[in-house]
Amino acid sequence: MKSHATTLLGSAMFLVFAPGTIAGLIPWLIVQWPAPADARWAAVGLIFLIPGAILLLDCFRRFAVQGLGTPAPIAPPERLVVIGAYRHVRNPMYVAVVSLILGQAALFASLPLLIYGVVMWAGFHAFVLGYEEPTLRRQFPEDYVVYFDAVPRWVPRFTPWDGTWLTRWEREDPDSGGG
Numbered sequence: 001m002k003s004h005a006t007t008l009l010g011s012a013m014f015l016v017f018a019p020g021t022i023a024g025l026i027p028w029l030i031v032q033w034p035a036p037a038d039a040r041w042a043a044v045g046l047i048f049l050i051p052g053a054i055l056l057l058d059c060f061r062r063f064a065v066q067g068l069g070t071p072a073p074i075a076p077p078e079r080l081v082v083i084g085a086y087r088h089v090r091n092p093m094y095v096a097v098v099s100l101i102l103g104q105a106a107l108f109a110s111l112p113l114l115i116y117g118v119v120m121w122a123g124f125h126a127f128v129l130g131y132e133e134p135t136l137r138r139q140f141p142e143d144y145v146v147y148f149d150a151v152p153r154w155v156p157r158f159t160p161w162d163g164t165w166l167t168r169w170e171r172e173d174p175d176s177g178g179g
Contacts, residue, residue, distance in 0.1 A: 007064035007075075014072040015060050019093075022120060023056075023100035030112050037109030045107025052099030055085055059093045062086070073131075080140040082147050087160035090151050091132075094124040128153065 027033075036042035062084050063070055067077025071093060085092035098121045105113035136144045150161050 004065055004068075007068055007070060008061070010070040010072065010075050011060045011064040014070050014075075015056075018072070019056060019097050019100070023052075023097045023104075026116065027101060027104045027113055030116060031104070031108050031110045033104075034108055036107050041106050041109045045103045045105075048099045048103030048106060052096045052103055055092055056096035056100070058084060059086075059096060073135075076135075076139070080136070080143045080147065082143070082151075082161075085156075087151065087157075087162075089156040090147070090153050091124070091128060092156075094121070094128070095154065095156070098124070125154075 036045065060071060062081050063077050066083060067079045067081040069075055069077030069079075089095060098117055101113060101117035101120060104110070105117055133148070137148075147161075151157065
C-alpha cells in the first residue's frame with residue numbers, strides 16, 4: 001500500500017505539470033496576463049477562478065488521501081474516489097481546469113482564451129469517453145457501474161449523491177476516512 005506522503009507528492013508534481021501547464025502556462029502564453037479588462041469582467045473571472053482553484057486542489061488531495069494514488073494515468077488511485085465533489089459530478093478536476101481557463105478568459109476579456117477553454121473541454125470529453133471511463137470500468141467493475149449510473153459526467157447534481165455510494169473499500173473499512 002502506498003503512503004499518503006508518496007501519493008501527495010506524486011499528486012503535487014502532476015498538479016504542477018498537467019493543470020499547471022493547461023490552466024496556467026498556456027493561458028499566459030496566449031494573453032501574457034495583462035491587467036484585468038475592467039471590474040465587471042474581473043468579478044466574473046474571479047467567480048470562476050476562485051472556486052475552480054479550490055475544487056482542483058481538493059480533488060488532487062482526495063486522489064492522494066482517499067484514492068491512494070494520483071490523477072496521473074501512470075500512477076492511478078487504488079481506490080475509486082466518490083466523495084466530496086465527486087458526489088456531484090464524475091469529472092470535477094476537468095470542470096475545475098476549464099473553470100480556471102474560462103475565469104482567465106473573463107478576467108482578461110479574451111476571446112482566444114475562451115476558444116482555448118472550449119477546445120480543452122472538448123479534448124477532456126474525448127479523453128473521458130475514450131480512455132478514462134473504459135479504464136475505470138475495468139479497474140473498479142462493481143463500484144464504477146453504480147457510480148456511473150448515479151452521477152452525471154459534466155453538469156453537477158444539485159444535491160450530492162446519497163445512494164449506494166460506498167465503495168467496496170469503504171464497506172470493508174468504514175474507519176478509513178473515505179466517507
